[in-house]
Amino acid sequence: MRTISIVNQKGGCGKTTTTVNLAGALAADGFAVLVVDMDPQAHASLALGVEPDDLEENLYEVLVDPTGASKLSRIILNACPGIDLAPAGIVLSALEQKLASENHEARTERLSAALSSLQTAYDFVLIDCPPAVSLLTFNALRASQEVIVPLETSSFAVDGVQKLLETIALLMDRVGHSLSVRVLPTLYDGRTRYARETLGEIRELFKELCFDSVVRLNVKLREAAQKGVPINLYAPKANGSLDYAAVAMEVALGAPKDVTAAIAENEALETQSAREIVIEYRDSEAGDVRIAGDFNGWVPDRDVLSRVEAQGRTRVWVKVLRLPPGTYQYRYFVDGRWRVDPANQDISAGPMGQTNSVLHVR
Ligand SMILES: Nc1ncnc2c1ncn2[C@@H]1O[C@H](COP(=O)(O)OP(=O)(O)OP(=O)(O)O)[C@@H](O)[C@H]1O
Ligand SMILES: [Mg+2]
Known part of the structure; x- marks a missing residue:
């Protein structure tokens, strides 16, 4: 089982779109996938056709209680062929405060404990994170061996990524396990010179930590989310579907390198331009x-x-x-x-x- 967190504290860079459509593409390749929706906004649940308000229980029940791990199987539902979902709910936003009195160790290992108690075997667990470095994100990272950072290719997306990599490294230090990180350029509009230049910068900055695949801007991705299905089930020939199939192939080929190497490399680059x-x-x-x-x-x-x-x-x-x-x-x-x-x-x-x-x- 490979557990991958989709993380970026920046909002709207394509985390949820990546989680859901990568899940769709991996499922289409025959892999068993579990999507864990760690965002109180529950966009991944919605994009997989699940209305969070209709559910009695969600991840909150699993995470809030020290004995909640066993509840994970109970809340998991089958959302699409080959994709199971651990749904979110707005109550997740109260988790941080609810667990404020507990020590860091206990608070951050809840999801990890729950996933390791799972009876069903998945090939991939994809965790959609909220746009914040919060307790929910820490839980996700602790439970993961890999991280995908979607990066918008149309704004100052690169700012803050070094900070994110440092946070991940800090967490690794604390929990004593390593994480591989890869950056995925998203929302790419190849018609604009600016986007082409930004993509060039991202590739130069992250080198082999960058996916070869790029997710192009494709309105069908938005439509698919509104329909509540991954794009491969809605518009299989659309660019969005082809792009996420390519991302899935890269993911299936194996994990990239460790985040420490990523940071060292990135720092070297940063200092090169900023000493x-x-x-x-x-x-x-x-x-x-x-x-x-x-x-x-x-x-x-x-x-x-x-x-x-x-x-x-x-x-x-x-x-x-x-x-x-x-x-x-x-x-x-x-x-x-x-x-x-x-x-x-x-x-x-x-x-x-x-x-x-x-x-x-x-
Ligand atoms: N490649 C794309 N082409 C067109 N629209 C896209 C693409 N990727 C994402 N979108 C749209 O952009 C918006 C933001 O994407 P998404 O919700 O995946 O970002 P996010 O990082 O999860 O946001 P948040 O930080 O709020 O959780 C959504 O409306 C989504 O449908
Ligand atoms: Mg999201």
């Missing part, structure tokens, strides 16, 4: 001090944050550079004249025979 270097130039006579180097095309002060401070008669020019790791040559441009950095002993001959200061960014 901040602060250097100072002190002088009691100079009026205008700029910096130029191979980091800014030798254009004095281009892309450099600069400020001047007074220290008695001496003025201090503080230069802030944002540089990827590497070795750079530079010089100051003081009142219209080039000069090396007097505070830096590391110098080198430049290509034109001039002497430059050298900066190593690690």
